[in-house]
Amino acid sequence: MLARHYAYRIIAILVLLLFAVFFFGPIVWLLLAPTKTDSQIIDQTPLAFGSFATFGHTFHDLISYEGDLVLTWLKNSAIYSFGGTALAVLTAIPAGYGLALTHFVGRRALLAITLVVMIVPATALVLPLFLEANTVHLVGTVWSLILPFGFFPFGVYLAYIYFSTTIPKDLIGAARIDGAGEWGVFRRIALPLAMPIVGLVAFFSFVANWNNYYLPFVMTYDNSQYPLQVGLPILLGSSPSINPVAATGGQAVIYRPELAMATIVAIAPVLIVFLFAQRTLVAGMLAGSTKE
Amino acid sequence: MKSFFNLESWRGRSLRSRVALATVVVAGLALAVPGASTATTKSSSKPLTVWIDTSRIPYEQAYMKAHPGANIKWVIYNGNENGTGVLQSKFALWNRIGWPSDAPDVMFDSQNYDAVQLGTAPYNDLLNLAKYIPASVFKGYAGHSMSACTTPSGEIVCLRNDTAADVLWVDQGLYTKFFGKAPVPTTWAGIVADGQMLKKAHPGYLVGDIGDEFDDDFIYWGNGCPLDKVVGPNTVEIDPTNLACTKINSLLDNSGLEGNAITTTYVFAAGGFPAAKVVMMVGPLWYGTAVFENGNKAPHGVPDGTMAAYPPPLSVLGQPITGALGGGLWLVSSHSSQPAAAAALAEYMSTSPKIQAVGVDAGLPDYAPDQDSYVGAFGSVFADPVTTGKAWETAAAEVWNGWGPTPWSTDAAWASTVVPGVTSTPPSTLGKEMNSFALALANDARLAGWTVQSTSKCINSFGGSGC
């Protein structure tokens, strides 16, 4: 019995290691790729390390592409994503609180509509959103992206679940009896306890905004307005490794190492946020499913 | 469903203050803050906005050198390449909301089939250049190439930039070594015969390639097989049973060369294309530098002065036609506020030797009067520059005008049907994949609202039930 128990354990560990390789392997490859030249990527073993000098060379090639266009894209991604996240947090946290802990006519309807909107295909809304943005003359401005990014029904739903399960009702009741207004209740009781959910909503919103492709593709039309996600396929198309016709004109500098480097630049901010927010995230996520 | 929102709600006994949540509303939301804008204009008149791709940056530099201080705003975009449809999507949106003031006046487009689509309904966004440019200029373009710029109603909606006609590339050294003084083949059958000799005596050497995502441009376009033939307004002929199609398929499929002397690896394969093993190969003229030179290091590249271009082979039915892969167009927007200036700019970019002579890599100018000086600047890049230059010019004039322009990419259909087949293990044959290729083309045509003419039962059936 004990032996079987240990056998199960060993099998479990092996399976977990296998999947760890599956999840982590591509990332390792990605980090190593810019240290090699294009032919080294092909000729050497996939996880070989090239050289730091090559890494620097790749970085330089990428950054100098069309006058540091990639840095512009990075800046745009940051503006759209952080702006959208700030707005999302500002709207979702109070809304989730309101849905969870206050009572008003239409509360259930609002919750139901929120769920429905979460399922609506985003692509269906892109043209209407574009026409709306155009009506208020926001097309081509950062607001054409920040405002839609700030609309985050999933965050509202998360906040709703969080507040309804972690704020004890009798605490709220006691505060109300004490004469605190609703705003006072929110500020003094809910907000201090809300750090995990703020972190969680901010995180999900940021990741979704950063990785969004379709909306920015439609709302912006200048290369200099693209975020990184939209720029990445542009780089793919400019690379002779992917698109043979890009080799004409002799201007090509984007090959496989530069593409890998561009991908690293595209994911680095989210990865950093992942690393720093890991504790908050896990706590926040679990708060919906466990009660401490 | 009642169980949905059965949430306990606390009801306070008394509330004395009302909630004010106005802090959430950011004042800045009321202001429309302009985003990243790149418009800078130093003069009081509006600049001409020109969209180009990275490969045309040398053109921009040449233009500004010839016109210092010109009031032009150059914008780099992806050239509308490879099915990204940037122009189509922008035009569709702008047609609904009105064209912005910084919309492009002139655009370089790397997709040769875009002009007629963008210049006709429902787009109708391109200027009729016939009103601004003399007809003699249009006659200067090689062969029938301007048919890609002519709408069914006779408007001229683009100018050609470069031609990427297919020629027969030959490694002079290898050819002499294996075939001595024999003349270079002038037919596909001749290429196949040479390939069969090589397969027996010198295996590993190549005479062709069918694994690329665009080989339909050499194999079918170059042989006059009607798979993309415009026969009327919004009407296309897609006929895989045509003699030209069946003949080239059986020639190649029965050659025994597919997979060896006619390689199924592709020219930009991740493993590197064995350019040093190519004895001869039909390919566009820009292969000379992009594929074969390629850093000049064997086995992925050959030294300068190795490759020479010869006239493309006759079609399997004996016609002096060839296909093409690439090139580009100059488009002028019909919404431009300065149509005359925009048309003049497009004409200059397309015809001026100062632009078109920029570098051997840039592709042979489609405008014939510029071609001589272009090939005259070959230097020692190719073996036998005189023959190569003549072959380029001949090929440019021979590009068959029975292929497009249709608003879909034949290469994409080829890539999703034939390429998986012929590159798999065991490989399929062109003949076996022909119907699925043609059917994919027919589906693209029907999606775009075109009528398909065919004598093939397969193509005429709905959903390919007759295949």
Place this chain on the structure above:
Amino acid sequence: MTDPLVKVAPGEHASARRGRRPRWRRDRPPAGSSRTAGYFFVALYVAMLLCLGVAPTVYAISLALRTSHGLGAANFVNSYDLPQFIPAFKHVLLFEAIWLVSQSVLVVGLALMVHNLARRVSATFRFIFYLPGAMAGAASVVIWLFMFTPTTSPFAFILHALHYTLLANTVTPNNLPVLFAIMAFWTGAGGWIVVMHGALNNVPNELIEAAEIDGSNAFQTALRIKLPLIRKWVVYMLVLSFAAGMQLFVEPQILGIATGGEVPPQWSPNQLAYYLAFQLDRFNEAAAISVDLLVFGLLVAVLIVWRGKLFEVQ
């Protein structure tokens, strides 16, 4: 500080107490300000919901219904008749089937395995699984482009075993649902494993101990005790994943660009809608397809939620 609700195990719900009235539950709305206070909290969100959620949806529906002869179903009929319509739905449904089944099994299995490990080890594994979630969208496609190319991939031995030597071999039409399922699993599974892990933490220890005393081994404990208690989260995962999966766009779009069209530009319904709108300037039929996706997603969501008794808040 405990909430009386804690004693309810997950999956149970106050609906079990529907017959009784808990002492804190009131049906009459509170007098005066507390009702309007709620409005203030949700005001900004409601404004955005109307402008950025409801209004565009209504507009999309109206676009779909607008024909040259007034309102009608012509766009739905015409888009249905396109040769790419049914294949697109077939593609995506096959992708969904492969992805959701394998993801459910693997996520639950991995979560169970990870749950039994020591805390630090468990956390490390969860972090590794979670990391690819940072790379959704275009970035993950570029990464997997290299993973699918036999000459650059660290998984080349698998590709070579399948006789693949070129990217074109890996990305053949028949493989596409599997490839997209792999990519979706790679980016999405980690987050759900963490959620399942949290749900498993919720399983009362007494139940597990009781089962072990009764002689149940790890496997049986997992099957009979743990699984039923995390069922709602599995259903939640299925609903959200299904909805997201129906909208598959970025992956086939970029893979198509990278392979010169080997993935056709109308492979998924969303791609077909995009193509109609932005390549052929036929927004009405595109809107019809989007409405199809919406209705489909809603129906399945409602079905799963109803059968899975999902939205019972703890």
